[in-house]
Amino acid sequence: MTWDWSFVVKILPQLMDGVWYTILVTIASSAIALIGGLLLAILESVSTTLGRSFVRFWLELFRGVPTLVLLYFAFYVLPEAGVTLPAIPIGIVVLGVVYAAYCSEVYRGSLITIPSELRDACVALHLSSFITWQRVLVPLMIKRSIPALLNYVLGMFRETAVLFAIGVPVLMGEANVVGYENFRYLEPFTVAGVIYIGMNLPFLYLLSRFKDKHV
Amino acid sequence: MSSSMEFSQAGSFASAPASTSSEAHASAPNSQQAMWAIEFEKVSKSFGAHRVLVDLDLQVKPGEKVALIGPSGSGKTTVLRLAMTLEKPTGGDIRVFGESIVFDAAGKPLSISQEARIRRRCGMVFQQFNLFPHLTVLQNLILAPTTVLRQSREQAEKSALEYLRMVGLESKVHAYPAQLSGGQQQRIAIARALILKPEILLLDEITSALDPELAGEVLDVVRNIAHEAKVSLLIVTHEMRFAREISDRIAVFDAGRIIEQGPPDKIFSNPESERTRAFLQRVLNH
Amino acid sequence: MKAILEYWPVLAQGLWVTVWVALCIIPGAALGALILGALRLSETTAIRMTAMLVIEFLRAPSALVLLFWVFYALPLLPGMPRLSPLAAAILVLALDGAAYGAEIVRAGIEAVHRGQTDACHALGLSKLQSFRRVVLPQALSQIVPGFGSLARSMVKWTAIVSFIGVQDVLYVGNYIRGQTYNTVAVYCLLAGLYWILTVLCGAAFRAIEQVLPLNRALRAARVSTEAAPQMGATAGAAQ
Numbered sequence: 001m002t003w004d005w006s007f008v009v010k011i012l013p014q015l016m017d018g019v020w021y022t023i024l025v026t027i028a029s030s031a032i033a034l035i036g037g038l039l040l041a042i043l044e045s046v047s048t049t050l051g052r053s054f055v056r057f058w059l060e061l062f063r064g065v066p067t068l069v070l071l072y073f074a075f076y077v078l079p080e081a082g083v084t085l086p087a088i089p090i091g092i093v094v095l096g097v098v099y100a101a102y103c104s105e106v107y108r109g110s111l112i113t114i115p116s117e118l119r120d121a122c123v124a125l126h127l128s129s130f131i132t133w134q135r136v137l138v139p140l141m142i143k144r145s146i147p148a149l150l151n152y153v154l155g156m157f158r159e160t161a162v163l164f165a166i167g168v169p170v171l172m173g174e175a176n177v178v179g180y181e182n183f184r185y186l187e188p189f190t191v192a193g194v195i196y197i198g199m200n201l202p203f204l205y206l207l208s209r210f211k212d213k214h215v
Numbered sequence: 216m217s218s219s220m221e222f223s224q225a226g227s228f229a230s231a232p233a234s235t236s237s238e239a240h241a242s243a244p245n246s247q248q249a250m251w252a253i254e255f256e257k258v259s260k261s262f263g264a265h266r267v268l269v270d271l272d273l274q275v276k277p278g279e280k281v282a283l284i285g286p287s288g289s290g291k292t293t294v295l296r297l298a299m300t301l302e303k304p305t306g307g308d309i310r311v312f313g314e315s316i317v318f319d320a321a322g323k324p325l326s327i328s329q330e331a332r333i334r335r336r337c338g339m340v341f342q343q344f345n346l347f348p349h350l351t352v353l354q355n356l357i358l359a360p361t362t363v364l365r366q367s368r369e370q371a372e373k374s375a376l377e378y379l380r381m382v383g384l385e386s387k388v389h390a391y392p393a394q395l396s397g398g399q400q401q402r403i404a405i406a407r408a409l410i411l412k413p414e415i416l417l418l419d420e421i422t423s424a425l426d427p428e429l430a431g432e433v434l435d436v437v438r439n440i441a442h443e444a445k446v447s448l449l450i451v452t453h454e455m456r457f458a459r460e461i462s463d464r465i466a467v468f469d470a471g472r473i474i475e476q477g478p479p480d481k482i483f484s485n486p487e488s489e490r491t492r493a494f495l496q497r498v499l500n501h
Numbered sequence: 502m503k504a505i506l507e508y509w510p511v512l513a514q515g516l517w518v519t520v521w522v523a524l525c526i527i528p529g530a531a532l533g534a535l536i537l538g539a540l541r542l543s544e545t546t547a548i549r550m551t552a553m554l555v556i557e558f559l560r561a562p563s564a565l566v567l568l569f570w571v572f573y574a575l576p577l578l579p580g581m582p583r584l585s586p587l588a589a590a591i592l593v594l595a596l597d598g599a600a601y602g603a604e605i606v607r608a609g610i611e612a613v614h615r616g617q618t619d620a621c622h623a624l625g626l627s628k629l630q631s632f633r634r635v636v637l638p639q640a641l642s643q644i645v646p647g648f649g650s651l652a653r654s655m656v657k658w659t660a661i662v663s664f665i666g667v668q669d670v671l672y673v674g675n676y677i678r679g680q681t682y683n684t685v686a687v688y689c690l691l692a693g694l695y696w697i698l699t700v701l702c703g704a705a706f707r708a709i710e711q712v713l714p715l716n717r718a719l720r721a722a723r724v725s726t727e728a729a730p731q732m733g734a735t736a737g738a739a740q
């Protein structure tokens with residue numbers, strides 16, 4: 001089989017649809033993961049044993065179970081429980097929740113590197129604990145976490161490909177469909193792979209900038 | 216409360232006169248005694264099995280300047296941290312203008328809001344400055360006034376500028392802490408504590424992290440405070456000359472107790488305790 | 502649940518395939534990571550850049566995209582082999598793991614104090630000798646924990662091999678679901694099995710950590726005094 005450029009041109013629009021969905025899913029899941037992870041980290045820090053063990057359990061669960069299994073679980077079990085949702089929100093939420101667990105580890109890591117003297121200063125300035133979190137601890141946590149979080153957002157972008165398993169039309173899914181419809185797999189998968197690689201570049205650029213800044 | 220009082224002119228901070236406070240707390244249980252700004256009564260503090268303070272008694276009058284000196288590990292920092300409620304005593308009671316910061320009237324532990332109200336009369340400056348690294352100088356200064364005192368932004372900024380002028384750093388309003396020298400950071404930290412107009416200011420070795428040249432500018436600021444303001448000062452320091460010059464009274468700590476206290480001249484020229492003598496000899500001829 | 506347990510022979514077989522794939526890809530990735538990571542720090546710019554490009558190129562598309570390409574598209578190119586599903590899966594996952602691991606290896610080697618190589622130089626050790634006998638043993642105490650969490654992730658990566666028809670535990674689970682329609686139980690069981698596998702994998706790597714030379718030395722030194730907690734910042738290798 002030889003490479004057919006005209007076929008590439010023909011399938012490109014459909015693959016581009018996949019690109020948009022990939023971007024959409026990445027952004028939406030990132031929002032869930034970044035915010036959810038922050039809330040989990042705060043919850044773990046302020047709560048007593050119960051809240052803390054809940055967060056620990058949550059983390060263990062998502063670090064030990066493949067995203068794919070969780071996806072299937074949500075996709076097949078929710079309708080049985082009477083909740084019918086389209087595949088896209090299911091995919092977004094599952095991915096976001098899994099990565100929220102990872103992100104919360106990152107936030108927790110930066111929280112414990114904030115010197116305790118800074119908290120003392122907050123007490124000495126009579127800041128309420130809400131203000132202390134809102135104005136001092138959370139901004140510092142976020143600032144220190146950005147490079148690691150960016151890494152996870154990149155990981156999440158790469159992992160959006162598995163969402164094709166439940167029928168979300170991400171780039172991987174579109175490539176699969178196009179290949180199946182035309183009985184030609186070479187071009188769709190190759191072009192999709194190249195696009196995926198290309199879409200990494202902005203992330204790699206940002207990461208290298210952070211590295212430069214920290215060295 | 217002093218915190219809501221309008222502040223008219225730079226340098227007249229902490230202008231809440233002691234009499235106001237006495238009146239406000241005339242009904243406090245110990246009001247028949249002289250109203251101490253802060254009073255430690257039989258306070259002890261242990262970390263695990265380690266007894267850091269043993270039955271400590273210390274009283275400070277409103278406007279009085281007290282220097283705490285003594286060997287490393289003798290518990291001086293712990294006294295200040297207790298006053299700031301950064302630690303809880305394991306025994307005894309601490310009162311700020313007659314109100315306990317440990318127990319309520321019924322003898323139970325204070326609620327968070329009660330504690331917050333009473334300790335608001337204290338301010339503290341730390342050895343390591345502890346400025347917020349992600350905020351500019353101005354933002355560091357106005358954070359507490361806008362959130363704790365609920366001042367408007369303009370009002371807070373106006374007084375922030377006055378305090379910055381007082382510590383001689385009005386040119387650094389928009390700098391970040393990391394862009395300042397240690398001495399400048401510490402002066403900002405002092406301004407940040409003063410802007411809340413504390414009636415009791417706790418200074419914990421505020422020059423120990425600084426080079427000698429930079430320590431001087433910070434000590435000048437403290438001298439100004441001591442001369443102009445009615446604020447009570449509790450100063451932990453290793454700078455003996457400074458302690459002697461600035462304080463009304465010196466308390467010498469050793470192993471969790473005050474072994475001697477009195478006017479600076481007496482402590483330095485004619486100490487009663489042998490241990491004080493030994494300590495002073497060590498630090499003065501290092 | 503009972504209905505599912507009747508399928509235990511196929512389930513065991515699927516689990517065995519998953520374990521087998523994991524046991525192939527983790528050591529494979531370790532070896533590849535060591536080579537790629539060392540090349541990444543080569544003094545020759547061309548080698549360094551090539552290693553970096555290979556690493557980024559392997560990581561950029563997810564393992565799934567790579568797997569589909571190797572399995573479906575690669576054989577269509579003239580002169581390229583048609584790999585069996587299992588071979589393709591192992592190849593792709595091991596390569597991907599090697600790429601992620603290479604960054605862990607690189608960071609570990611870079612963390613070894615510069616003075617150590619200087620000392621080797623002063624003692625007249627060759628480059629290879631000083632790497633093998635001095636730098637690597639020390640770097641391992643940082644590399645192994647990082648690689649341990651990568652390995653845990655790699656156990657989870659194996660789930661995607663069912664897409665190209667490898668009959669791993671997920672494949673079998675989906676089959677059982679089709680037979681019994683007991684969705685909740687099947688996926689809870691699968692989740693439990695994967696979870697146990699990742700925990701075992703993590704335990705194995707902690708056991709390896711115990712016998713590393715530098716850790717042994719540190720433990721000996723720590724007998725009396727308590728050491729400061731060591732910060733183990735692991736790279737975002739969570740796919």
Ligand SMILES: Nc1ncnc2c1ncn2[C@@H]1O[C@H](COP(=O)(O)OP(=O)(O)OP(=O)(O)O)[C@@H](O)[C@H]1O
Nearest residue numbers: 262265267285286287288289290291292293294420
């Ligand atoms: N959070 C803590 N946990 C355990 N021990 C503590 C804690 N804080 C202080 N200590 C101990 O309490 C003792 C007194 O400490 P403190 O900081 O009050 O001494 P200090 O007089 O300020 O000494 P220095 O001049 O060195 O600052 C020390 O032995 C110290 O180890």
Ligand SMILES: [Mg+2]
Nearest residue numbers: 291292293420
């Ligand atoms: Mg101290």
